[in-house]
Amino acid sequence: MDLVVQKFGGTSVGNLERIERAAKRVISAVEKGKQVVVVSSAMAGETDGLIELAKRITQFPNEREMDMLLATGEQKAIALFAMTLRKLGYPAVSLCGWQVPIVTDDVHTKARIRKIGVQRLKNLLKEGYIPVVAGFQGVTEDWEITTLGRGGSDTTAVALAAALGADCEIYTDVTGVFTADPRIVPNARKIPYISYEEMLELASLGAKVMQIRSVEFAAKYGVRIHVRSTFVEEEGTWIVPEEEIMEKVAVRGITVDTKESRITVVRVPDRPGIAAKIFKALGEAHIVVDMIVQNVSHEGFTDMSFTVNRNDAPKAEEIVRKVAQDIGAKEVVRDDRVAKVSIVGLGMRSSYGTAAKMFEVLSKNNINIMAISTSEIKISCLIEEKYAELAVRALHEAFVEDGEEIKVETE
């Protein structure tokens, strides 16, 4: 019998009416002859409310107790979900993470799944029950409650699908993954099939649809994910192994990230060990550096730029200023008004000229490129923030609308 894990996010279970709508999606699959395991997030707002409560006690709540607190959000949601399924005539049984069990390591608030017991789920399915599993939460070998970090319900769903050999449906408030943010690019199209690797790049570069770790998990275990809307009945986006995607388009999607700042250290003496000094200091302050650019040296001096999350920028600037003095740099300049536009696609591996075309499109629109970073399947350009939307639209037109038609076939 076909087995599917259906995961519903916080907005999809945001109130009792929505839970009923989600329950009907489950029932619709059951009526088509499928066996369903439901994974539910906490009701929208619930987790934030609990965090706020804890923060009112202390700025740094004990993380074990935080997990104890936050786990109540999903527990409440699964009980209500199971009650709703039962009211509609379908026997359902809710399960907390520890009841499955979903065993994790003991890193509270960001635990990683170690193993999943499937016997109880299999028994329930065999007896005709719909198991409704709490997302986001697990249990250590010592019976301590853990949580998997923000968006962890996606990981729960993918991990359960992997353990059960099932497909995974992620129900959310959008109809799938798009070639660009439809709020910026009205012509953006839903992507029918995308590879794990492409999805990972898109997620890292600002696409909100899926938690990154859950995609990594899916890639590792080959779980096919179907991202789709709770509220609209239509096919969404399938996230699948690369081999299943016959046609590798050069550019699958375009993203923009306006949450970074650029910091430039001007006229740095070009000696070995200088870069190490700067980035070691940032690393010690737990600041993640994204793009790094070092210009060609002139007369023994160079300029060095890098980007960090905008929230970290003031602290990063302060740290770098101190280092700059030590190493005899001229000055430190911070620019918060930058944006990173990226194009992502498997086809880049085998097609030439994609980078050149991207630079050309930006140049034609008089957009200056401040920094470039690339991976095998993506190219990112740092530009002035005010050109962000223009850049995305222009790149979308060039690569998606006027570019080769996106042709995708599955095996």
Place this chain on the structure above:
Amino acid sequence: MDLVVQKFGGTSVGNLERIERAAKRVISAVEKGKQVVVVSSAMAGETDGLIELAKRITQFPNEREMDMLLATGEQKAIALFAMTLRKLGYPAVSLCGWQVPIVTDDVHTKARIRKIGVQRLKNLLKEGYIPVVAGFQGVTEDWEITTLGRGGSDTTAVALAAALGADCEIYTDVTGVFTADPRIVPNARKIPYISYEEMLELASLGAKVMQIRSVEFAAKYGVRIHVRSTFVEEEGTWIVPEEEIMEKVAVRGITVDTKESRITVVRVPDRPGIAAKIFKALGEAHIVVDMIVQNVSHEGFTDMSFTVNRNDAPKAEEIVRKVAQDIGAKEVVRDDRVAKVSIVGLGMRSSYGTAAKMFEVLSKNNINIMAISTSEIKISCLIEEKYAELAVRALHEAFVEDGEEIKVETE
């Protein structure tokens, strides 16, 4: 080292400020050299809110799922309680029922405790932690979450105290158990020591302080309970074995219950089996009958009266009307405006004339007695509801204020 279980009710943990106040009561005991195990109820209003949510889904939510839902209330409270203790500098660890474990039978929504594992609690105490245990909840042998029914946190506390050989402090919003409801009798006094049996009678007769089952539990295992206020620093009421109370006063306390109705079946043929017919029909409808009075027979006919909970009265009347037709009774009369006043005291066992004195006091105040029921240590009289407060005040004056002084000594 002295070990004490401190239980805080819903109003005592009703908001973060109150949780902090409760935490300070714990710390005060710790500072006096005691080891403390905390038991917490859900924050006031939380459980009702969850029940309401479930009832919006369906009038009869699945009881297993109801337990799953309700258990989140205490889990939230214990996490916040432990965070608060930690903020104040005292290492605390919250534990759900299943983590202790508190093992129960599988009667969802009103489970009974079967056994308690104390090893984890003992280890935590040994390591210097304050365990904060969720009241009201347990776990079956099959790892299903159960709850103990309304007021179940008292039972959790008493059961833990029994298992650990500790005393039990019940923190609540009153300063103890009183000789009468102080809102009715301004001269009511706090009772310093009361026996389990007396407390059980008082609780059954309308005193709200303790859940009945928890007192039964305490009696069975000889747990000494100290009922006291979270908000006022003073000795409360000790509920202890009868042997510890040297002076058995005739009347320990006076209660009034205005939640019953009287139903009278008029002119019933006085034949064997008639009473059985009436009360069997009520029993089949799950209606609990309290007082029963049958008058002396006249010319082969008698009148039969009984009281039931006022909520059940319309249904009881309907049922009895049908039976009355079958058995040829003349009519059925329902009276909702009745009150049951009771006096309770161990000393009744060995003192004579207590009943006579009670009837005399009522008669002196022109209060007619409609029915009487007695146990070894209590006498209840059914009267017109309008005289309820007058009766309580008069009985209090006669038995408590003017009566023998309440002299209590412990061994």
